[in-house]
Amino acid sequence: MAPSTVGHISDPDFPSLNLPELEENEWQRLARAGMPLILPWHHEAVRLGTGYHSNLQLTPEPWATETPFDLGDLLLQAKIFRSEQGSTSSFVSRETSRKEESNDHTELGFGVGIKPAIPVIEVSVKGSYDKQLAENKDNNKKSVRSSCRYGCIDLEIGPRLIAEAVGFLRHEGLEAFKVRYGDYYLAGLRLGADIGMLLSSSSYTRTQKDNVTVQVQAKVIGIKKTKSWEDNFSKFDENCNIKLLGYDTLCVQASHKSRQAGSILTIWHIGSDAHAKSLEELQKAVEEMSTNSENLIERVADVLKKHGVSNGSFVTFEECEELCREGVVVELLLMPMARLRDVIKWQYYDNIV
Secondary structure (H helix, E strand, O other), X not given: OOOOOOOOOOOOOOHHXXXXXXXXXXXXXHHHOOOOEEEEOOOOOOOOOOEEOHHHOOOOOOEOOOOOEOHHHHHHOOEEEEOOOOOEEEEEXXXXXXXXXEEEEEEEEEEEEEOOOOOOEEEEEEEEEEEEEEEEEEEEEEEEEEEEEEEEEEEOOOOOEOHHHHHHHHHHOHHHHHHHHOOEEEEEEEEEEEEEEEEEEEEEEEEEXXXXXXXXXXXXXXXXXXXXXXXXXXXXXXXXXXXEEEEEOOOHXXXXXXXHHOOOOOOOOOOOOOOHHHHHHHHHHHHHHHHHHHOHHHHHHHHHHHOOOOOOOEOOHHHHHHHHHHOOEEEXXXXXXXXXXXXXXXXXXXXXX
16 A cells, blocks of 8 residues: 555646655655654555554555554544645646747759750750748647645544553564554545646648759750750648546546556547547547536535535544545545654653553
8 A cells, every 4th residue: 555646647748737746855854853744645445543664655565564552442532524624725727829830932043054065066954943841830738737625534632552562662662663563653534636637739730842843955956955844742741639638536447547557647649530539539538527627626525425424523434444445535644653642651751551
């Protein structure tokens, strides 16, 4: 259960729409200082109170396999959803367009006169070359970035250690305790969603016309003969590319793709031989993502309503795990083990058992 990679698309046009990445150096600095950590998350279910090894953050399994907490106490302890904690929302839409045109005209002429040793023959050659080149480039981009944070579910009080964990802490020390149980534990879930979309289109046309004329004139014993040739060449190149990239943290299928490919990535290349069906599918995908981005807050609210979660609600472990699977858990709040009440008591008192 590694951190989420949804919302990170490697494309030169997409960086401003990507979700903030987990900066490893900053993460380790905060962990060494014993500060709370925020971990981007995805659709996998994870239980409050689970231990976490911050030094294994980049590995597939950073979660501790043993727990120092009383599971019965965790089960009975209130887990409350509070919508006023960290609630924010934003919506940004941008459109840009660029057009380039260039025209180039080249005209050349030449002439050659030949007078052989035999005075009765005179030859002259004349010609011209005309080239016309026109290029057109069009680029259009539309991007949408929508984000909402709806509130948090957290433990009402810090979990208590079982007697075995207290004894291990007393005899082996805090560092050994962290190695066994993790240096952090999952204390809260932040609910919300993110969506990003980029639609870009680029077209290119290049037209080249070449005209070559040659005239040969010969004069033999006063008799003039003329022969002319003319050739025309035309070349036309056209290319059109439409690209759609995006992610939606509420989409289960998107989350599945992200774990395989690192992001939700849909690229459409529409050329002159494109089928109408491809354009229809593209239009449908754009409309769907646009609607989803505009209704992001309502979509999150619908998921919470579906599970009976509202401001001040007491939430069970099972409901928390279902919210993870629904995709509305976008961040995990990790608290240091060193801040637990039982650990602080051990640090200040010699006898805690």
